[in-house]
Structure formats: C-alpha cells, structure tokens
Amino acid sequence: IIIILDFGSQYSELIARRIRETEVYSEVLSYRTTAAQLREIKPKGIILSGGPNSVYDQGAPECDPEIFQLGVPVLGVCYGMQLMVKQLGGRVERAKRGEYGKASLHIDDPTDLLTNVENGSTMWMSHGDSCVDLPLGFEVLAHTDNTPCAAIADHQRALFGVQFHPEVVHSVGGIALIRNFVYHICHCDPTWTTDAFIEESIREVRNQVGDRRVLLALSGGVDSSTLAFLLHRAIGDNLTCMFIDQGFMRKGEPERLVELFDHQFHIPVQYVNARDRFLKQLEGVTDPEEKRRLIGHEFIQVFEEESQRLGPFDYLAQGTLYPDVIESADSNVDPKTGERVAVKIKSHHNVGGLPKNLRFKLVEPLRKLFKDEVRKLGRSIGLPEEIVRRHPFPGPGLAIRIIGEVTSERLNILRDADFIVRDEISKRGIYHDYWQAFAVLLPIRSVGVMGDKRTYAHPVVLRFITSEDGMTADWARVPYDILEAISNRIVNEVKGVNRVVYDITSKPPGTIEWE
Numbered sequence: 443i444i445i446i447l448d449f450g451s452q453y454s455e456l457i458a459r460r461i462r463e464t465e466v467y468s469e470v471l472s473y474r475t476t477a478a479q480l481r482e483i484k485p486k487g488i489i490l491s492g493g494p495n496s497v498y499d500q501g502a503p504e505c506d507p508e509i510f511q512l513g514v515p516v517l518g519v520c521y522g523m524q525l526m527v528k529q530l531g532g533r534v535e536r537a538k539r540g541e542y543g544k545a546s547l548h549i550d551d552p553t554d555l556l557t558n559v560e561n562g563s564t565m566w567m568s569h570g571d572s573c574v575d576l577p578l579g580f581e582v583l584a585h586t587d588n589t590p591c592a593a594i595a596d597h598q599r600a601l602f603g604v605q606f607h608p609e610v611v612h613s614v615g616g617i618a619l620i621r622n623f624v625y626h627i628c629h630c631d632p633t634w635t636t637d638a639f640i641e642e643s644i645r646e647v648r649n650q651v652g653d654r655r656v657l658l659a660l661s662g663g664v665d666s667s668t669l670a671f672l673l674h675r676a677i678g679d680n681l682t683c684m685f686i687d688q689g690f691m692r693k694g695e696p697e698r699l700v701e702l703f704d705h706q707f708h709i710p711v712q713y714v715n716a717r718d719r720f721l722k723q724l725e726g727v728t729d730p731e732e733k734r735r736l737i738g739h740e741f742i743q744v745f746e747e748e749s750q751r752l753g754p755f756d757y758l759a760q761g762t763l764y765p766d767v768i769e770s771a772d773s774n775v776d777p778k779t780g781e782r783v784a785v786k787i788k789s790h791h792n793v794g795g796l797p798k799n800l801r802f803k804l805v806e807p808l809r810k811l812f813k814d815e816v817r818k819l820g821r822s823i824g825l826p827e828e829i830v831r832r833h834p835f836p837g838p839g840l841a842i843r844i845i846g847e848v849t850s851e852r853l854n855i856l857r858d859a860d861f862i863v864r865d866e867i868s869k870r871g872i873y874h875d876y877w878q879a880f881a882v883l884l885p886i887r888s889v890g891v892m893g894d895k896r897t898y899a900h901p902v903v904l905r906f907i908t909s910e911d912g913m914t915a916d917w918a919r920v921p922y923d924i925l926e927a928i929s930n931r932i933v934n935e936v937k938g939v940n941r942v943v944y945d946i947t948s949k950p951p952g953t954i955e956w957e
C-alpha cells in the first residue's frame with residue numbers, strides 16, 4: 443500500500459487513482475496521521491500531496507516530522523515537497539515569478555525517479571513558492587526555466603520531491619514517474635487487480651455475513667448493480683434485491699432491469715410498484731427541494747415496509763464508494779481537538795440515503811473503490827455494458843426533470859421525449875460521447891402552428907453535457923443535424939410538446955440537472 447497524506451489538494455484523490463492504475467493499492471489519509479500510525483499501516487511508500495497553502499502561512503498544515511525517519515520512501519508533490527524541504531532544514535521562498543501551467547522539464551539526473559521520463563517533457567506546474575536551499579543530503583534531479591529545484595532527491599534516505607504535478611494528464615512523463623516511485627523506489631508488487639479484488643471481497647463478505655440474509659436496494663445504476671452481482675456470487679440466494687419503482691424512471695427501464703437481473707442473470711429481484719404512492723406525495727408540489735425531500739422520505743417509508751414484509755434481514759448492502767469515505771484534510775478532523783470525526787457519509791442527493799437508525803448492519807464491499815474501478819469490476823464480474831456505461835441518472839429520476847408539479851401526464855410526455863433523445867444518439871453510435879444527454883419538461887406553454895392549427899403546448903429543453911466527473915461540466919457542441927432530427931421527432935411524435943430548445947449553460951454557473 444502507498445499512503446497519500448492529504449494537505450487539502452484537489453488532486454489527492456487523483457494521485458490515489460493514478461497509483462491504483464499501476465495495480466498498486468493506495469489510500470488517502472489526513473496529513474495529521476502520525477508516524478506511529480503509519481508504522482502500523484506499514485506502507486511501502488508515502489506521498490505528501492499538494493495543498494492550497496504556503497508553508498509559511500500561519501497554521502499551514504504540517505506532517506509529523508518523524509515520518510521522514512520511518513525508513514519508508516517519501517515523495518512530496520508541490521506543497522508536499524516544500525513542506526519536506528522546510529521541515530528538514532532547507533528554505534522555501536515566495537518565487538519572483540510563480541509558475542502556472544505547462545513547463546518544460548530539464549533533467550539533470552535521469553536515474554531512479556526520472557527513469558524513462560524524457561528530457562524536455564511537459565509537466566504541469568501550479569505554485570507561487572519555490573525551494574531555494576535544499577536540506578543536507580538533497581540534490582537537484584531536474585529544473586525548469588523558472589524553477590531551479592523542480593525535482594529533488596536524497597537518495598540515501600529515499601526522500602523525493604517534485605514541484606510539478608505528475609498526476610494530472612497534462613504532465614507527459616507523469617505516469618512514468620509515478621511508476622518509478624511505486625515500483626523501483628518502493629518495490630511494490632502489482633497486486634491491486636480486479637480479479638484479486640473480487641476474490642478477496644467474496645471471502646470477506648462470506649466471513650462477515652455467514653449464512654445470514656442481506657438486503658440490497660437496487661436502482662439500476664452501476665454501483666448497486668455491481669454490488670448485486672458481487673454479493674450474489676458471494677452468498678447466492680441469501681441476497682435479496684429490492685427494486686422500488688417510484689415511477690420516475692425512463693421508458694422501459696424498470697421492465698428491462700427485472701428482465702436482465704431476474705431472467706437473464708438469475709438474480710431474483712423483488713419488484714415493488716410504488717408509482718401511485720410517489721405521485722400522490724408530489725401532488726401540488728412545485729418546490730425542487732421539497733420534491734427531493736418528499737421523494738427521499740417516501741422512499742424510506744416504502745423501503746421499511748417492504749423490508750419488513752420480505753425480512754427479517756440482518757444486513758443491508760450499500761454501494762458506498764471510496765470518495766464517500768475518503769479522509770480529506772479538513773473534512774475529517776475536528777479543528778479544535780485534532781481528533782478524527784466520523785467519515786463523510788453519502789448524503790449527497792441519493793435516494794437510497796437511508797436513515798441512520800436502521801437496525802441493519804452494513805455490508806459495503808465497494809467502499810475501497812473509485813467509480814472507474816467499480817466500472818471495471820462490474821465488467822469483469824459479468825455486468826452488461828448497457829449498465830456499466832449508462833449515463834448517470836439521478837435518484838429522484840424524471841421527477842426533477844419536470845419543472846413544476848409532477849403529474850402522470852407530464853411524466854408520459856417527458857418519458858417519450860427522453861426516449862427519442864436516447865434513441866437518436868444511440869443509433870448514431872454517439873451515446874458515449876456525452877456525459878449525459880436528456881430532456882427537461884417546462885411547465886409553461888407557448889404558441890405554435892401545426893398543419894393549419896394553432897397549438898399551445900409545452901417546450902422541452904435538451905441538455906447535453908460533457909464532463910469528467912460531474913463536478914464541473916460544459917454544454918456539448920452537438921451537431922445541428924442531430925439537434926434537428928431530435929427536435930423534429932419530439933414535436934411530431936410527442937403530444938403536448940410544440941417547441942424544443944437547447945440549454946447552452948455550463949456548470950458552474952448552471953447545474954447539470956434543472957432542479
């Protein structure tokens with residue numbers, strides 16, 4: 443295992459992902475983790491992440507200095523390097539000129555850390571401070587035009603630092619550098635593979651639950667579906683998958699889900715038709731937050747009733763992922779006592795966010811995984827591509843894509859429009875070019891003309907998004923002919939819609955969903 447100590451960088455998670463891509467397991471811990479704690483974890487290497495501070499800021503986060511005496515290789519990245527330099531007796535200064543963006547790396551010592559990194563490689567820089575005096579034992583491995591100490595090493599103690607960010611895609615030799623650190627310097631073995639993970643999780647789940655019964659709320663998304671496949675392999679029919687149909691899914695989706703799981707893969711699904719209940723709850727409700735609250739609340743009601751009917755169960759399976767539990771620099775540590783507080787829980791906006799006082803114990807075999815690792819796992823455990831690569835779909839479903847009151851008539855309109863969007867891009871083979879592509883129904887009406895008749899009907903908004911992670915997003919530059927085809931079909935085929943508009947707002951300032 444490689445441990446990343448997080449000093450508040452937006453890239454700490456990315457470093458962990460990059461290391462795992464080399465098939466070595468890695469975790470992100472708070473910078474407050476002590477040398478004694480690390481001694482117990484026995485990492486093969488430690489990475490100090492970047493961070494937003496200057497090492498001379500008041501209260502700037504520092505690590506336990508004994509970490510440098512553990513005899514474990516350390517790599518400091520950006521702030522992590524500056525901190526290492528400062529803590530070991532060197533000097534860091536505000537640079538005359540900061541360096542932001544791409545820089546060309548001039549290599550002075552092409553050995554260990556920089557093996558296979560080409561001289562002149564582009565690296566991504568983002569710093570205002572620079573190291574000016576290195577601590578005793580250190581030498582410079584590489585520099586850039588602006589930064590004399592761009593990569594440094596104390597070979598004796600196996601301490602390394604880089605001023606640039608090897609983990610971001612713009613850094614051309616970054617992956618090679620990470621591989622060098624992981625394999626040549628830390629001597630890790632490539633054991634973090636999907637097959638090994640499957641085997642180990644199955645063993646762990648069997649140990650944990652024995653022959654007791656486990657309940658899983660299936661949504662049809664990649665997380666809960668992967669979880670279902672994994673658990674079914676581990677405990678067979680002691681797993682009960684419950685699928686609550688709120689009535690807000692896309693056209694044909696609930697039927698398809700049951701068909702896939704139940705008939706094709708022989709993973710029995712308890713289908714709960716709760717459509718009327720949810721619709722009733724939403725009668726007359728227009729406020730987006732209120733909609734979400736009511737849907738979440740009703741979900742829990744139905745879940746509790748149904749789990750009692752089907753139960754008793756000892757365990758509840760949840761598709762918690764690593765980013766939900768990750769220990770980040772500030773979120774997990776009580777600033778007053780320095781104690782670790784409870785890890786973040788997936789509260790976000792997931793329907794399926796269940797109350798904490800449920801009497802179940804939790805089974806969370808995906809809690810170590812990043813989203814892309816879940817996809818890989820899903821694939822290798824037999825999940826069909828249509829689920830693995832499905833666009834993200836919000837828990838409250840179409841209900842938050844109907845602005846204003848949700849009625850069954852409006853749901854039908856939106857379902858048909860949404861189907862046309864997906865159909866047109868699927869048949870052109872471009873479904874996967876977008877992060878999401880969907881339709882939103884507006885409650886207003888506008889005038890149109892069809893045949894010789896005046897129409898007065900709803901507009902539909904098309905929302906096509908490109909994104910890396912859903913946190914930021916851009917509106918997609920969809921070719922006009924595709925927009926035209928979709929618009930024509932929607933206006934002609936969907937009764938109740940006479941106008942189609944395209945949303946050209948990125949996130950921020952817009953959000954991806956409309957509510």
Ligand code: XMP
Nearest residue numbers: 791792793834835836837838912953954955
């Ligand atoms: P926003 O609209 O916040 O969406 O830009 C970001 C991403 O999250 C998805 N989303 C949800 N996912 N439950 C979910 O599981 C929800 O309630 C929910 N709301 C938004 C959204 O589709 C986008 O991918």
